[in-house]
Amino acid sequence: MPEVRDHDIREKFRRSGYTLTSQRRAVLEALSEARGHPSAEDVYLVVKRKNPRVALGTVYQALSVLEEIGVIESKHWSESPTRYDLNLAPHLDIRCVRCGDVAEVPGVEMDGVEERIQANTPYEVTRTAMLIEGLCPKCAGERNGA
């Protein structure tokens, strides 16, 4: 997997014209290390362990470039910093409102929704996303056990 991804990534950088700097590579590595859906701050903390000189602003810049060239995706929940995802396949993510953990929700097809929306608005639809919140099993357990 790493090999394939690496090739894809190089290709996307080449096509975009951006250069694959060590910082951008470090951000990418941190992103796959920090299993889950880390925030910019999470990524920053991981990157800093190996290279303490990197600034948070640099991480934001790198994430923005990586998203722009299609190597990663960002997801937004209100009342929470943006989360980043290496999984580019269309899928749903749910966020625990108590601890912030994000997990993927497999097996829910959203096909056709965007088309149905487009058919019912004079707007030109450019993006649709499902925002899902809940309680993770751990937090739900603690709440009941308390």
Next chain:
Amino acid sequence: MPEVRDHDIREKFRRSGYTLTSQRRAVLEALSEARGHPSAEDVYLVVKRKNPRVALGTVYQALSVLEEIGVIESKHWSESPTRYDLNLAPHLDIRCVRCGDVAEVPGVEMDGVEERIQANTPYEVTRTAMLIEGLCPKCAGERNGA
């Protein structure tokens, strides 16, 4: 319509224990005047026209109380301030990424989606929402005409 709503609103205030102050009433009136889906700032500007002494913070407080007792709803788009809506029925809203205008999207049924999500995650789902962005007819026209 104002009569019915007014009765409902008084009832919701009574049940909640909050008092229906002049500022809260002013925020509510501004909200129905400013047809559409105004931001806190929009509401503030309308309120200020009648009562210039009101502070922006007061408007935020009032909006938060009104939402808590179920008189209004808030919707969030990333890269845009929160919008407020008097329409409490489940419905979709689309936001123009260019001018910020929000419009309702009628006729799209979302029934069953939350159940399907719940069936595919160990999380306890507490909220699902559809985030929709696009270009309003006006902005789309300007883009093509330019």
Next chain:
DNA sequence: GACTCAATCAATAACCATTCCTGAAACGGA
């Protein structure tokens, strides 16, 4: 109508994720 006490208010400071700005450093081509 005055009294009381909690709720509410206006104003302002603080917050926090993110973006912007800057001068310095690194890079890539001639």
Next chain:
DNA sequence: TCCGTTTCAGGAATGGTTATTGATTGAGTC
């Protein structure tokens, strides 16, 4: 190597929102 362009780190600034504070209001009671 030299030159022009990116990219970088660090820090300041931004903008929507929330928290804090002391003053004001107002419903209930006499």
